[in-house]
Amino acid sequence: MNQAQILVIDDDEVIREGLRRVLESRGYAVAVSPSGLLGLERMNQHDFSLVITDLKMPGMGGLEVLRQIRILHPGVPIIMMTGYSTVETAVEAMKNGAIDYIAKPFTPEIISEKVRSALDQKPVLVDDMHRQCELQEIQAFEDFIGGSGEMQRVYRRIMQVAPTDSTVLVTGESGTGKELVARAIHRKSPRRNAPFVAVDCTSLAENLLESELFGHIKGSFTGASQTKTGLFKVADSGTLFLDEIANISLTTQAKLLRVLQERAVLPIGGTQPVSMDIRLVAATNANLPEMVAAGRFREDLFFRLNIIPIELPPLRERKGDLRQLVGHFLNRFAEELGKDMRGLAPDAMALLENYHFPGNVRELENLIERAVVLAEGDLVQRVDLELQVSAEKDGAGLTEAPQTVEELKERKRLLREQAVDTIERAFVLDAMRRNKWNVTRAAEEVGMLRPNFQALLKKQGLSARNRPTGLDA
Incomplete structure (x- = not known):
């Protein structure tokens, strides 16, 4: 039996008691009030699942009741009853927060259907959602929202890998939050007070990307008017995040593999390797094993990057x-x-x-x-x-x-x-x-x-x- 609590507000006793009988016969608990003011007092004394109120009443009319309920009890859905069945009336009721309206006279079947629909279609309020969101953020990670099983597995993996220096490969579709994972790993690692450096590997041409990553010596190529420190060295003691790693050329892949193996970087035009101490996190939305099979990504680099894999679920799988x-x-x-x-x-x-x-x-x-x-x-x-x-x-x-x-x-x-x-x-x-x-x-x-x-x-x-x-x- 449905135990929803319903409040009926109408100055017409016949309507009030008729609705009470109909709804109680459907298993609902029903309270009635002869005026808007008394109805609001009842709401302050009891939690109701739904309010059905007449539009035209002496004293406080239905629209004012609507506005007051929205302020004092914003999560309670409201159905407006009216004997003045016009489009203007319906639109006004909806704009003021009613979830539905009923034109008088109506049958028991119509009112039952409207009530069932209203209880099923309760507005999704930001206050309720944000309270859940805040609780989840406290329990998990500052920038992540969601407590689904899929995301809990991601959180656990982050907590497992963060204290280590192991290289991490984050995979997932565009828009799933791969950089958030990299930043969470950095924040929860012993390197949290050192730099976090993010590089989008698709934003620069190959020669510029190598210069950004490895640095260059003054005069090593046209336009190199001064020596530049590479981002590998800028991220020294911290975390380097290489986003869209699948988009770098095979030539740059070979140089990146050598850097990871030797833990030293050779600037363009330089003769002496520069040692560095970084934690590397890479990310891609591509299928790297398929790219390896097609000869478009080095297998040895894939193995070097894929020490700790973290796969982010798409939103459709964490509804x-x-x-x-x-x-x-x-x-x-x-x-x-x-x-x-x-x-x-x-x-x-x-x-x-x-x-x-x-x-x-x-x-x-x-x-x-x-x-x-x-x-x-x-x-x-x-x-x-x-x-x-x-x-x-x-x-x-x-x-x-x-x-x-x-x-x-x-x-x-x-x-x-x-x-x-x-x-x-x-x-x-x-x-x-x-x-x-x-x-x-x-x-x-x-x-x-x-x-x-x-x-x-x-x-x-x-x-x-x-x-x-x-x-x-």
Whole structure:
């Protein structure tokens, strides 16, 4: 039996008691209140899983109840009841934090479905996610977020290897955090007070890379106007991190192997090797064994680098960490941008959970930054992510904007858990974009009167002059 605690607020006794009977027959524990003020007092005395409130009530109306609950009890989902079933009412309720709305009169089946959906689709709040994130950061590593089994294995390996001087090879897809691993190894090693030097092996041409790594003597080649100390020597007593090691040439690979074997570096144009004491961490997103088999990477260098392998899992294989990561990034960007963000709407979080993330954690970070910039309220909506997934991965299979008024109405029915203004915004934006921001043509195309279409634009804060950046002219 479902033990969710539900509070019903309505000044109509018939509605209150009718809802109590219906919901109690479904196994819920129900409390009722005849006014918004008394309802808020009940909430301060008891923890409720869901609130159902009428919109039009004497004294404190439903929208004010919504606003107060958002402040005092931000994790509690709210369903708004209204006998004034208009799009404007629904949009206003959603913008003020309602998770759904019900138009009176309604059947027991409708209210039961709405309640079940609301309890399943509770907003994902940044406060909850960030608390989990902070706990995990204390237990594990400063720059890592996530306590999944996959990441726990990475943490254990870092702790095992950090106290040693063994060379480490970090592998994983782009965006999984390979440099974070290298820095964590350095911070937890006896070399923590010496330099950590990171080199991107793809950023320099071969001759410049060798000069950066090994140094050169003044006059050793055109442009060598002074002697340069190589990064191997700069990192002396510390850690040298070579990122994207697979991209160096076979010639440079041979010189790197000699440096690792002899623990000394010969600057370009020099005659005397310079000794050095470093810890080497290398990283790549390539399959080095395949490159060795194809003759594009030296086998002896691979063995020298692969003493301690650490493989980072892609984000799609550690989805248990997704909410903590989202909470971390949302909190960070909200603070940087000076915005008050509570979290993500349920359908926005569902979209992320169904996404493949080819760019991994780095892509997620960029997505959340963009969403915080674009968000118009204190909950990130699905449309703010500007992310499309295929019908195969999107459970609803409804990622395209509706094309007609009839499609819009049907989409609202099918996507009850999605905020009404999110659907409407996609509808009007796509219509305007297809018609090059001509209001008259857009209204005609979707089968609406121009004043009605203009009203939708106005509610979304859109016009031909005030359009979101990045959209087609």
